[in-house]
Every structure is written in structure tokens, then in C-alpha cells.
Amino acid sequence: MDKDTTKIFGLRAIMEAIDSGQEIEKIYLQKEIQGSLAKALQHKINEHNISFSYVPVEKLHKLSKFQNHQGAVAKTSSITFKDLDEVLSALSDVKASPLFLLLDQISDVRNLGAILRTAECTGVDAVILPSHGSAPINADAIKTSAGAAFSLSICKVNHVLDAIYQLKAHDIQIVSVTEKSDKSIFDIDFTGPTALVMGSEHKGISTSVLKNSDHKAKLPLFGSIESLNVSVACGAALYEIVRQRG
Known part of the structure; x- marks a missing residue:
């Protein structure tokens, strides 16, 4: 349901989206991704029970249309929450x-x-x-x-x-x-x-x-x-x- 989603690129941007309460549909991580930011994101994924999968870098290039994804792309729901x-x-x-x-x-x-x-x-x-x-x-x-x-x-x-x-x-x-x-x-x-x-x-x-x-x-x-x-x-x-x- 791509028409009902938007995408977020980059490790830090995705972590900030999670912390702000943004509804994350799924996160795609580059296979064998390393580094402290990647570990921090993986911790948040587990903590918030967010669906994720490890994919080849080519999949991330396609999802991000070759923007600087840093090895991570998130799909977010278009649902708007009310106060x-x-x-x-x-x-x-x-x-x-x-x-x-x-x-x-x-x-x-x-x-x-x-x-x-x-x-x-x-x-x-x-x-x-x-x-x-x-x-x-x-x-x-x-x-x-x-x-x-x-x-x-x-x-x-x-x-x-x-x-x-x-x-x-x-x-x-x-x-x-x-x-x-x-x-x-x-x-x-x-x-x-x-x-x-x-x-x-x-x-x-x-x-x-x-x-x-x-x-x-x-x-x-x-x-x-x-x-x-x-x-x-x-x-x-x-x-x-x-x-x-x-």
C-alpha cells in the first residue's frame, strides 16, 4: 500500500521519528550494517516492536531513489492521529x-x-x-x-x-x-x-x-x-x- 505511506531515510532521522511517536510501518536495514547509530536504531526497533528486515543495498537504493539512506529506510503510515x-x-x-x-x-x-x-x-x-x-x-x-x-x-x-x-x-x-x-x-x-x-x-x-x-x-x-x-x-x-x- 505504497500510496498510503511515506518514507524516511537515514539512521538518525528514523530514530527521531520513532521517538516522536511517528507510526512506523516497516524499517529496511542494509545487510551487515555496522556502527553505533545502527546499533542504537536496532535497539529502538526491538524496544518498540517495529517490523523490520535486512535487505541488499540495491533494495535501499530503489526505495530511496538513490538518496543518502545511510543503510536504513523506514515506511511510515499516513494515518493522522487526533488529540x-x-x-x-x-x-x-x-x-x-x-x-x-x-x-x-x-x-x-x-x-x-x-x-x-x-x-x-x-x-x-x-x-x-x-x-x-x-x-x-x-x-x-x-x-x-x-x-x-x-x-x-x-x-x-x-x-x-x-x-x-x-x-x-x-x-x-x-x-x-x-x-x-x-x-x-x-x-x-x-x-x-x-x-x-x-x-x-x-x-x-x-x-x-x-x-x-x-x-x-x-x-x-x-x-x-x-x-x-x-x-x-x-x-x-x-x-x-x-x-x-x-
Whole structure:
């Protein structure tokens, strides 16, 4: 999906883009690249779980159209992230019961894409992601979302807790979907302003987020498997909200 991406050339430029929170789709590194800057970039790639591959220098020449790439080229997503404060202010004037979706470090791009697709279909007003630790909204995520990634308001925050504090200041209830609860999601009143929280595939919702949630609720399971795929669970929870809101 080259039409949905731009490119960044050079080791230092790519590192600065990562530090600034720029959404990186993929990084291409020259085979057997050496040096302190290359090592620093590789460390950031691992730290932020960014997709990368080692390629021949000829591939980098083609990607950069022979600009000075220094052995590294990054493709960045064209998704434009919105400021949460601005979204909250705009919604307060037009909607009595807005619906937010907070994703606490969803790491699989296809899960993220599927969630974005369902969020768009169920009328979610904004999706909130942490700046670090979340799957990138790359070509795979955009494809899986069926283009919903371009239709939704998507916000990035330093930490999900930052978003929770902002949402609570606007009297929006925080509901975390977790198996660490005795309450069913069908017992929660979703008719008022709500932010639904979904956790990562492996760790679930972080302890600090659970502690700051107004409600914790689970989806009832009747089979032998103990959990649902996060995108499926998110879809079930969002459609319960749709059902309640009529």
C-alpha cells in the first residue's frame, strides 16, 4: 500500500521519528550494517516492536531513489492521529453519550485491524492507543480494518492511564473487559458516556488500568477454552453496547 505511506531515510532521522511517536510501518536495514547509530536504531526497533528486515543495498537504493539512506529506510503510515483533548471537547458539544475504545497494548496488527473495523461499524467515537507497546497501524492493519482506520478518530497517549484520567474528568465511565471479574458484561449499564477497555492478547489489561476502572466485567464462557480472541471479545462487548443503546 505504497500510496498510503511515506518514507524516511537515514539512521538518525528514523530514530527521531520513532521517538516522536511517528507510526512506523516497516524499517529496511542494509545487510551487515555496522556502527553505533545502527546499533542504537536496532535497539529502538526491538524496544518498540517495529517490523523490520535486512535487505541488499540495491533494495535501499530503489526505495530511496538513490538518496543518502545511510543503510536504513523506514515506511511510515499516513494515518493522522487526533488529540484526545480536542476530540473530547468537540464531542461534548454534539453528543450526550459518547463511546470510546481504549486498547491496552494490543500487539497483533490483524487483531488491531479487526477491532478498528468493528469499532467503526458500532459507532465508536474515538479509539485510544498508547504511544508505545501497541501494534502499528500499518498496511496489514489497514487492510484488515477494511479502510476503517481512515474513518475513525484515533488518538495516541503516553499511557492508557493518561486517557483514563482525561475521560473521567469528562464524567465518562471506564469499563474494563476482563476475566478477573465476577460481574457479567450484561449487567453493566452502557447507556451513559462510556469508555470500553480491552487488554493485550497475552497479558490482558494492566493492573494499574484495572485499579482505575469504574467497572470490571467479563464475557460469559460456556466451553472448555478459557478465553476469546481479543477482537472477537471486543466485538461482543461493543454489540452489547449497541443493543442497550437501541
